[in-house]
Amino acid sequence: MIAKKLHPEKGTTRIPSLLLFLLLAILTSCNSGEDEIKKLQQKVWKNPKDASSYMLLGDAFARREKYSEATEAYKNALGADPGHTKALHALGAVSFNTKNYNQALAYFNKYLGLSPKDSLRLYDVGNTYMQMQRFDKAAEAYSASIDNSREFVDAHYNLAVCYIHTGRKKEAMAIYEWLLDKNNYLAHSLQNHLKGN
Known part of the structure; x- marks a missing residue:
């Protein structure tokens, strides 16, 4: 039987490599949300009358819990297209998530009225x-x-x-x-x- 030698240097290089890879994956996923927001901001700056782009921007902000920015984007969607009723629901949801229930109720009731x-x-x-x-x-x-x-x-x-x-x-x-x-x-x-x- 041949004794096998442990090669600690291989194990130690693999562990930091794995940790580095995981750290890189985490940082990349964090930046992808910011990249998405930047791209959507550029899209609405180029076409400020596009309500759908404002909605996508608002959704991106809401996913990152940037509720004041999301609210502004949803209001801009309504400004660009007053008939974009999903913006009412989105504004209600943001108000609900920030515990501004009176405001949420106003938006939800307006949306319900339709x-x-x-x-x-x-x-x-x-x-x-x-x-x-x-x-x-x-x-x-x-x-x-x-x-x-x-x-x-x-x-x-x-x-x-x-x-x-x-x-x-x-x-x-x-x-x-x-x-x-x-x-x-x-x-x-x-x-x-x-x-x-």
Whole structure:
């Protein structure tokens, strides 16, 4: 049997090489977001009337949690094209993420006004009211959302939470049973809410 010698110099050169490679990959991924933003900024500077480019720029800022810049880009999209309604939703989402719920509600309600029976738009309004602890208003929005989309499980769950907060435990229990029948993971979470109140 031949004894094998360890070559520590090979192992030590591989480890720093691997770490260097990982560090380079991390730095490259960080810079790619900034590069994307720079390219999009150049695009809107070249064509300031292009609402879609402003939306892409706003989305890039929002992904990097640069919410004030995202807000400005979305407002510019509306300025370039007042009919670009997705900018209203984006402005509502940015306001929601920054906990400016009154502003989020204003944008979401304006967006909802363009399609009053849209379940997702109603759901956004409900979520905003829930964050404001206006549970009766949130319940109204969730109920309307469910009326238009009976299988909207998250809306059912949030409606049940609102019912718990407004003393309507019987209705919350009915939703809990419905979630159990669907074998939905939210049933367990709702059960915890029911036990807490």
